[in-house]
Amino acid sequence: MTQPFLVPPGTHVNLADYDPGYTGDYEKKSAAKAARKDNVKRLQALQEVLWAEGKHSLLVVLQALDAGGKDGTIKHVMRGVNPQGCQVTSFKVPTEEELAHDYLWRIHQAVPRRGYIGIFNRSHYEDVLVVRVHNLVPESVWQQRYDEINHFEEMLADNGTTILKFFLYISKDEQKERFEERLQDPKKNWKFSMSDVRERDHWDEYIAAYEDALSRCSTPWAPWHIVPADHKWYRNLVVSGAMVQALEKLDMHFPPPLPDADQIAIPD
Ligand code: AMP
Ligand code: MG
Numbered sequence: 001m002t003q004p005f006l007v008p009p010g011t012h013v014n015l016a017d018y019d020p021g022y023t024g025d026y027e028k029k030s031a032a033k034a035a036r037k038d039n040v041k042r043l044q045a046l047q048e049v050l051w052a053e054g055k056h057s058l059l060v061v062l063q064a065l066d067a068g069g070k071d072g073t074i075k076h077v078m079r080g081v082n083p084q085g086c087q088v089t090s091f092k093v094p095t096e097e098e099l100a101h102d103y104l105w106r107i108h109q110a111v112p113r114r115g116y117i118g119i120f121n122r123s124h125y126e127d128v129l130v131v132r133v134h135n136l137v138p139e140s141v142w143q144q145r146y147d148e149i150n151h152f153e154e155m156l157a158d159n160g161t162t163i164l165k166f167f168l169y170i171s172k173d174e175q176k177e178r179f180e181e182r183l184q185d186p187k188k189n190w191k192f193s194m195s196d197v198r199e200r201d202h203w204d205e206y207i208a209a210y211e212d213a214l215s216r217c218s219t220p221w222a223p224w225h226i227v228p229a230d231h232k233w234y235r236n237l238v239v240s241g242a243m244v245q246a247l248e249k250l251d252m253h254f255p256p257p258l259p260d261a262d263q264i265a266i267p268d
Contacts, residue, residue, distance in 0.1 A: 060239075062121055068170050077240045
């Protein structure tokens, strides 16, 4: 059975229907890796036109439970893309100043300008995820945010930003393995945090919060993708493929050639 990635707007997502270990037609890493490399090459070419044309921007939102692979996705998918036209923003616990503003204030500032690809490592969705799971604001406040987020994203889309949102979906077993690997490998110890273990206790609440965010905020202008992420190589293939597809749809062109380019003499 094929597993869809795109969440059709208006549908209710039940994550139990999705297999985090799904790998589609790919049984092995090698073929998927080759296909991912092709996507990355294509992405490099598309980014060049995006940059040259300066008309659109692409915003990629990455969300996942801890150890879900946000960092790895950025590393493998954005590899080779011209750093000048790419901007990664990681959203942490809000600072005092950020908390003194509305929750979208810091987000809006990080939206990529025309010509750029922007990657959000965590995002405004934390404001209906961690905030909801830990009761950081009353329910009446976070309940309003789904509509607010949809409107905000629609405004961005109307202004030339293509938005792609990816939920990197790993299984609870895979998360355990990744935490254990971080503990066993001294080179990965730094990635481990006791708070990740504490968050794991809230697994079911996070899943419920994700199901609501995916169901209520997958829109025609900013669709959610559920990416099977237990296999890193498949995850990278899916994300890079969706980015290529979205950029190809933009029908971008290099600015027209100079009419008299052949008549301009460059002085010696
Ligand atoms: P990391 O991505 O591992 O560096 O961790 C960043 C931490 O910041 C995570 O524990 C997030 O849950 C937390 N975080 C991000 N955005 C928010 C937010 N809006 N409110 C509260 N915590 C947040
Ligand atoms: Mg972390």
